Amino acid sequence: MKPDYKNWMPKGMIFGGLAITLVFLILFILFGCTGIVGGAWKTVLFIVLLLLTVIAGVITVWMALLYRAFSYDGKRQMSKQIIEGVASYVSVPDGGMILDVGCGSGALAIACAKHNPNAEVIGIDRWGKEYASFSRQLCERNARAEKVNNTKFQHGDAVKLDFDDETFDAVTSNYVYHNIPSRDRQTILLETLRVLKKGGTFALHDIFSKSKYGDMQAFVKKLKDMGYEKVELIDTTDKFMKNWEPVWMELSGSALLVGRK
Template identity: 30%
Template sequence: MKEKTNYGNWVPEKALYMLFGVAVIFGVIAVAVQVILMEPLIEIAAGIICILTFAMAVYMLICHETFAFGKGNMMAGVHEHLVDHLDWDGEGKLLDIGCGAAALTVRCANAFPKAQITAMDYWGAEWNYAKEQCEKNAKIEGVADRISFQKGDAAKMDFPDEAFDATVSNFVFHEVRTAKDKRDVVKEALRVVKKGGVFSFQDMFSQKTLYGDMNEFVDILRAEGVSEVHYIGNLEKKLDFIPRFVTTPWMISGMGIIYGKK
C-alpha cells in the first residue's frame, strides 16, 4: 500500500482542537455554574461563549475539509491556477519561494518534467511544515531526484541575481515578517529571475493595507525593467472552485495574482 503524502492545510488541526476544546470548557463551566453556584449571569455568559466558539469551530472544520487535498481540493485548485499562469516551457531551473509542505513544488515538478527545482521555506516551529516533510512528500510522489529543499528567508534569499528561469510563490509574501513592506518581498522574488524568465505569484495582493495600489505597483515594476507584468485581483470572487463561505476577512480575502516575464 502506497504511503500517503502530507501537505498540511491552511487550517491547522491544532487550531480545530483548540476551538472545540474551548467550547467544551465553557460548556462545562455553564453547566457547573447552573448546578452549583446558580449565578444566571455567569451561566449565560459562559453559554454564549460556548455556542459562539463551537460555531466557529464547526465553520473552521468545514473550511479545513474544503481546503484539504483529496477532499475538497480547493488548495489544489489554487495551485493549478498559479501554474496555469506560468508561461514556461519547463527547460531550466525553477524556484518555489515559501514551499510549505511542497504541494506546489510537486505540482510544478509534474507539470514541468524536465525542470530542476529548488524549493525554499523558513519553516519554523509556528508552522505545521518541515523540510523533512517536504522531502518525504517528494519521494512518495516520485520527483525527489529533481527537487532540492533549503531553508531561507524570502525577504533576503541566498541566491545570486538572475539565478532561475522561472519562479513561483503561493500565499507566502504577506507572511514574511522580516520585511515591513511586502512589495519588497515581491521585488526580491523578481531579483532572482533571469532576464526573459517568467514568474507567477499569488498572495493577498488586493489588500491595500499590505500592497497599496496594485496598478501603481505594476507600473513601478515595469519602470524597474520587468518587461511583462499582469495583475488579476479579487480572485476569490472570480474563481468557481472557491466557495463563498471561505471568502471572509479571516480566511481568503483580497486574493490576487501577478504573473509575466522579466
C-alpha cells in the same frame, strides 16, 4: 506510495479552537447560569461569556470547514485546484530553474516540476512550528511518491533570499507572504523579484487585502514604471476554484503575475 500534502488548516488550530470554546462554555454555565455570582455581575458575565462562547464556536466551525474544503482527499479539493492553477502559469526553457518560496509540503514545487520536467525546481521554507507537520523530509517523500526527480528542497527565508540576482527563470509561491510578520510586504515581493531573470515569470497566489499588502494597484504601477513588461493582478475566486462559496471569499485572494524584459 501515495503523496501526503497535509492540509493548509492545521488540526492543532481546530482542536485549540474547540478547547477555547469549551472553556468559555464551562465558564458561561458556572458564572452566567448558576448562583455562584449574583446581581449585576451575573448579567454582565452572562452576556460576555455567551458572546465569547458563540464567537469561539463560530471560528472553530469555520476552521473545520476550511480543513474539509482544502483536503486533498476531500470532494472539493480546493488545494489541488489552486496548486494546479498557479503551476499552469509556469513554463521555462529546458535546463531552466524555478524557485518555490514557502514550499510547505512540496505541492506547488512538485506540480511545477511535473509541468517542466527538464527544469530544476528548488523549494525553500523555514518549516516553522506553526506548521509542524510540514518538513523538508515530507517534501522529499512526496517528490518520490510522485516519481519526480527534478526537485530539491532546502531551508530558506523569503525576507532575505540566499540566491544571487537573476538566478531563476520563474518564481512561485502560494499563500505564504501574508503569514510573514511585516509592515511592508511589498518590499518582500521586491526581494523575490530580485532573483528573477529578465524575461522570467513570478506567479504568486496570496490574500492581497489592503491590510496585508497595502495598495496593490499602486504596486502594479510601480513595477511597470520599473520596467517590468507585464504585470497582472488576477482575481482567482472563479479562475482556480470551482464551487467556491462566499464564506471563503477572503481566502481566495489573487494571483500576481510578473514578467520582465
